[in-house]
Amino acid sequence: MKAVLTAAALVLCTAPLASAQSLIGTWTCVRTTADNDAVSNVTFAENGRMDALVNIEFLGLDQKVSAQARYRSDYQLDNDMLSDTPVSAHVNKLLIDGQDATRSEHADTLRQGLLDGSNASAKVTFTSENYMILTAESAPINCVRM
Numbered sequence: 001m002k003a004v005l006t007a008a009a010l011v012l013c014t015a016p017l018a019s020a021q022s023l024i025g026t027w028t029c030v031r032t033t034a035d036n037d038a039v040s041n042v043t044f045a046e047n048g049r050m051d052a053l054v055n056i057e058f059l060g061l062d063q064k065v066s067a068q069a070r071y072r073s074d075y076q077l078d079n080d081m082l083s084d085t086p087v088s089a090h091v092n093k094l095l096i097d098g099q100d101a102t103r104s105e106h107a108d109t110l111r112q113g114l115l116d117g118s119n120a121s122a123k124v125t126f127t128s129e130n131y132m133i134l135t136a137e138s139a140p141i142n143c144v145r146m
Contacts, residue, residue: 022132023044023082023132024044024046025145026043026044026145027042027043027132027143027145027146028040028041028143028146029041029141029143030141030142031142033139036056036057036058037057037058038054038056038141039054039056040052040053040054041146044075048074048076050072050073050074050084051071052070053068053069053092054067054068054070054071055067055068063096063097064095064096064097064098065095065096066094066095067094067095067110068093069110069111069114070088070089070090071088071089071114072086073085073086074087080123080124081121081122081123083120083121086114086115089114094107120137121136122135122136123135130145131143131144131145
């Protein structure tokens with residue numbers, strides 16, 4: 001379950017100070033690793049608030065897990081790195097082997113992990129006005145402006 005939390009947290013990182021205006025708006029971000037696939041719609045507001053709808057799928061303990069969570073944070077720019085401070089997290093959907101686990105202990109763990117494990121930062125590289133790559137501790141996250 002920790003892999004889900006880490007992936008979701010990493011999706012929520014942003015861009016450098018010089019590119020702050022380029023960051024503002026809504027992006028679709030994708031991260032694929034051997035362990036999981038994550039697709040997020042992330043909106044960066046001018047007031048420093050970030051809102052993300054994160055969808056992730058992975059295989060955990062021989063169980064197929066599919067989750068959707070809404071995550072909100074305040075982001076801060078510092079040179080080429082941007083970090084975020086969690087404001088709220090809500091698990092909209094959690095399926096384990098096709099069974100609804102949205103109101104389970106696993107969903108509570110996922111939510112708490114988003115809140116506790118989100119103090120991450122990432123370097124942002126804009127390859128065009130509508131495309132950016134977030135690079136953190138694990139696989140790069142590719143984002144396209146919506």
